[in-house]
Amino acid sequence: xxxxxxxxxxxDALKSFLPNGxxxxxxxxxxxxxxxxxxxxxxxxxxxxxxxxxxxxxxNDGSRRFxxxxxxSLDRDGDGDENDDDDSEDDExxxxxVSHELLFKTHERPITSMTLDLSGSRLITSSTDCTVKFxxxxxxxxxxxxxxxxxxxxxxxxxxxxxxHPVHHVEFNPVSPSxxxxxxxxxxxxxxxxxxxxxxxxxxxxxxxxxxxxxKGHVSEITTGTWHPTNRDICxxxxxxxxxxxxxxxxxxxxxxxxxxxxxxxxxxxxxxxTAVAWGASPSGNSSNLVAAALDGSIVMWNGDGPxxxxxxxxxxxxxxxxxxxxxxxxxxxxxxxTRGGDDTIKLWDTRKFKSPISxxxxxxxxxxxPTSSIKFSPTSTSIVTGSQDGSLHILxxxxxxxxxxxxxxxxxxxxxxxxxxxxxxxxxxxxxAETHVLYNPSLSSRGAxxxxxxxxxxxxxxDDPALTTDQSSLALxxxxxxxxxxGHLSSHTRQGLRPPPATGLTASGRxxxxxxxxxxxxTPFAKTQPDERHVRDNIPLSSMRDEDPREAxxxxxxxxxKDPMFTNAWRKTQPKTIYAQVSDEEEEPESKRVKKG
Numbered sequence: 001x002x003x004x005x006x007x008x009x010x011x012d013a014l015k016s017f018l019p020n021g022x023x024x025x026x027x028x029x030x031x032x033x034x035x036x037x038x039x040x041x042x043x044x045x046x047x048x049x050x051x052x053x054x055x056x057x058x059x060n061d062g063s064r065r066f067x068x069x070x071x072x073s074l075d076r077d078g079d080g081d082e083n084d085d086d087d088s089e090d091d092e093x094x095x096x097x098v099s100h101e102l103l104f105k106t107h108e109r110p111i112t113s114m115t116l117d118l119s120g121s122r123l124i125t126s127s128t129d130c131t132v133k134f135x136x137x138x139x140x141x142x143x144x145x146x147x148x149x150x151x152x153x154x155x156x157x158x159x160x161x162x163x164x165h166p167v168h169h170v171e172f173n174p175v176s177p178s179x180x181x182x183x184x185x186x187x188x189x190x191x192x193x194x195x196x197x198x199x200x201x202x203x204x205x206x207x208x209x210x211x212x213x214x215x216k217g218h219v220s221e222i223t224t225g226t227w228h229p230t231n232r233d234i235c236x237x238x239x240x241x242x243x244x245x246x247x248x249x250x251x252x253x254x255x256x257x258x259x260x261x262x263x264x265x266x267x268x269x270x271x272x273x274x275t276a277v278a279w280g281a282s283p284s285g286n287s288s289n290l291v292a293a294a295l296d297g298s299i300v301m302w303n304g305d306g307p308x309x310x311x312x313x314x315x316x317x318x319x320x321x322x323x324x325x326x327x328x329x330x331x332x333x334x335x336x337x338x339t340r341g342g343d344d345t346i347k348l349w350d351t352r353k354f355k356s357p358i359s360x361x362x363x364x365x366x367x368x369x370x371p372t373s374s375i376k377f378s379p380t381s382t383s384i385v386t387g388s389q390d391g392s393l394h395i396l397x398x399x400x401x402x403x404x405x406x407x408x409x410x411x412x413x414x415x416x417x418x419x420x421x422x423x424x425x426x427x428x429x430x431x432x433x434a435e436t437h438v439l440y441n442p443s444l445s446s447r448g449a450x451x452x453x454x455x456x457x458x459x460x461x462x463x464d465d466p467a468l469t470t471d472q473s474s475l476a477l478x479x480x481x482x483x484x485x486x487x488g489h490l491s492s493h494t495r496q497g498l499r500p501p502p503a504t505g506l507t508a509s510g511r512x513x514x515x516x517x518x519x520x521x522x523x524t525p526f527a528k529t530q531p532d533e534r535h536v537r538d539n540i541p542l543s544s545m546r547d548e549d550p551r552e553a554x555x556x557x558x559x560x561x562x563k564d565p566m567f568t569n570a571w572r573k574t575q576p577k578t579i580y581a582q583v584s585d586e587e588e589e590p591e592s593k594r595v596k597k598g
Contacts, residue, residue: 031453031454034142034453034454034457035100035442035453038100038101038102038449038453039099039100040098040099040100040101040407040439095405096383096395096405096427096441096444097425097426097427097439097440097441097444097445098393098405098407098427098439098441099440099441099442100439100440100441100442100449101409101437101438101439101440102145102437102438102440102449102452102453103145103435103436103437103438104125104135104145104435104436104437104438105145105434105435105436106125106133106135106145106146106147106436107125107127107129107131107133107434107436108127108129108434109127109128109129109434110127110128110370110416110430110431110432110433110434111125111126111127111416111417111430111431111432111434111435111436112126112127112128112166112167112168112169112370112372112416112417112430113125113126113167113168113169113170113171113372113374113417113430114126114170114417114419114428114430114436115170115171115172115180115419116172116419116421116424116428117172117177117194118172118174118177118423119177119423120137120421120423120424120426120447120448121136121137121138121447122134122135122136122137122177122194123135123136123137123428123436124170124172124180125170125430125436126167126168126169126170126182127166127167127434128166128167129166129434130152130154130155130164130165130166130167130184131150131151131152131167132150132151132152132153132167132170132182132192132196133147133149133150134147134148134149134150134151134195134196135147135148136148137447137448137449137451137452138451140452141452141455141456141457141458142452142453142455142457143457143458144458145452149195149196151192151196152164153167153182153184153190153192153198154167154184154186165184165185165186166184166185167182167183167184167185168183168184168185168222168223168224168371168372169181169182169183169224169225169372170182170183171225171226171227173227173232174227174229175227175230175231175232176232177194178193178194179191179192179193179194179199179232179249180192180193180194181225181226181227181235183222183223183224183225183237184222185221185222186221186222187204187205187217187218187219187220187221187222187239188201188202188203188204188217188218188222189201189202189222189225189235189237189247189253190202191249191253200249200252200253201253202217202218202237202245202247202253202255203216203217203255204217204218204219205217205218205219205241206219207219207220212241212242212243212258212260213258213260215258216255217245217255218237218239218241218243218245219239219241220239220240220241221239221240222237222238222239222240223238223239223240223273223274223275223276223371224237224238224274224275224276224277224372225237225238225277226277226278226279227279228279228288228304229279229280229281229288229304230288232249233248233249233250234246234247234248234249234256235247235249236277236279236290237277238274238275238276238277238292239273239274240273240274241271242260242261242262242263242270242271242272242273242274242294243258243259243260243261243274244258244259244261244274244277244290244292245257245258245259246258246259246308257306257308258308259302259308261274261292261294261298261300263294263296263298264296264298264316265296265297265321268296272294272295272296272298273294273295274292274293274294274295275293275294275295275324275325275326275371276292276293276325276326276327276328276339277290277291277292277293277328278290278291278292278328278329278330278337279291279304279330280329280330280331280332280334281330281332281333281334282304282334282351283333283334283335283351283352287303287304287305288303288304288305288334289301289302289303289304289330289334289351290302290303290304291328291330291337291351292328293318293319293325293328293339294325295321295322295323295324295325296316296321296322297316297317297318297319297320297321297322297323297325297341298314298315298316298317298318299314299315299318299319299325299328299337299339299349300313300314300315301313301314301337301351301354313351313354313355314354315349315354315355318339318341318347318349318357319339319341319342319343319345319347320341320342320343323341323342323343323365323367324341324342324367324368324371325339325340325341325342325367326340326342326367326370326371326372326373326374327339327340327341327346327367327373327374327375327386328340328375329374329375329376329377330351330377331377331381331398332377332379332380332381333381334351335350335351335352336348336349336350336351336358336381336398337349337350337351338375338377338384338398339375340363340365340367340373340374340375340386341365341367342365342367342368343365344362344363344364344365345360345361345362345363346360346361346362346363346375346386346396346401347359347360348360348398348401359399359400359401360401361396361401361402363386363388363394364388364389365389366387366389366414366416369414370414370416370432372416372417373387373414373415373416373417374386374387374416374417374418375418376418376419376420377398377420378420379420379421379422379425380422381398382398383395383396383397383398383404384396384397384398384401385418385420385427386415386418387409387414387415387416387418387429387431388414388415389414390408390411390412390414391408391409391410391411391412391413391414391415391431392406392407392408392409392415393405393406393407393408393409393415393418393427393429393439394406409429409431409437409439410429410431410432410433410435410437413431413432413433413435414431414432415429415430415431415432416430416431416432417429417430418430421448423446423447424440424445424446424447424448424449425440425441425444425445425446426438426439426440426445426448426449427439427440
């Protein structure tokens, strides 16, 4: 038998066991499988009754397989009408980037706003948990969807007792993405860098001045703000003091101009709260339009380049009075303005005939609970996106405001913030359940979520799970533990056989061992909101008189005042007995003291 006639059978088990090569093996990503996992379940609608059928994700595995087999059998039977309907629905869904989704869960409370830079590589979200989260698409994988930095813009100290406030709005500079405008529930706006470092902060105005033109800043809470569409150094903020204030960011956020909105509503004393503001291009293309909404139901428009002494157009009863109009946006061509009011309506306005709405539809409002509920135009202004109270995303026709597509994103949780990025062609939603969803379509979208899903999942180490690890600093050291310093000598506590002092907790006097945490005095069980009684007695003069009867305190000095008078001591010898003037009946008394007789 020759060597060529020898046939060696392949052992598949041994082949799979042995490595294909040596060295570090790179894990390749199965992009098709990961995209299939992120595909959203298709929503079927009952045409006859208008009732949406259950999602595939709500069924169990057996029901889902049975439904899939039934659908496949119907397709094989050649039902042409149903196939045409399915094709039309698929074409409608493929028109918008909503076929796949990516979920971020980095906040603890409802998400108020979100922003993306021009390139679409960095996502920043804000929430009512008083934090701003920074996400970088270039460093995330399908298993590491987390924020790389968290910033509290209103925190003054790195301690648990510092005062913080919810964040209403964050927005990248559309011309220079290195600057971020942050609006919190305080009278001061902040500018942060791309990495979350503070750059500048606006000043607080004098609340005791009546004329708001004379103050250098807001005197009460700021509700929202936005950037100039073409000028990188100008931004505007809207406050509850009935003013819009323009800031020059090139000079460390100094006030450039003040717009005072005088409300004409009865009983408002000329003041109201500004609820929303938008700054967009004008139809002529020469300047810009600045549009703002107020709590008195009015919508006001100014020329974006000034002067701001008088508005160019105003609609007094655009929405119902005392309802919060949180959604406001201007189309890319500057011809139309869309508003979402607290009176459960969405209205479309023409900036060239700013008097009455073009279209009006009813839509449930969530601004009573979430004031920053938004509505946005698509990048090409061919669609309008907004959320609903039941957690569905509505894509509306910009001419008739009728829904072209309605898809659930977060069932039973309202959608608050929305964003449609022009370069990525992806829709981002922020909900009341602290979830951020990125909707995309692999054939229509680019980068962003697609970059994340094209990477291999990171293999998670056991130390990455905090539930399976223990912090060594929290462990108590025994007497037999030897602590060796870098010089090779034992520490003083080890030589003496003593346990080293802990780094956490309180000292014997009640003060914190953490130098960053201030001393908080202990509260008594009878007065939890009042300072300690000993502290008041030692540091506040005459504090003992607080619990004393004032009448008894004065009568205590009656005997001393009679023996040694202070004010009548000069007449002690000439007039030892005090003589008081007696009023006769003949003297006339004032009209107010005269008693009527009879």
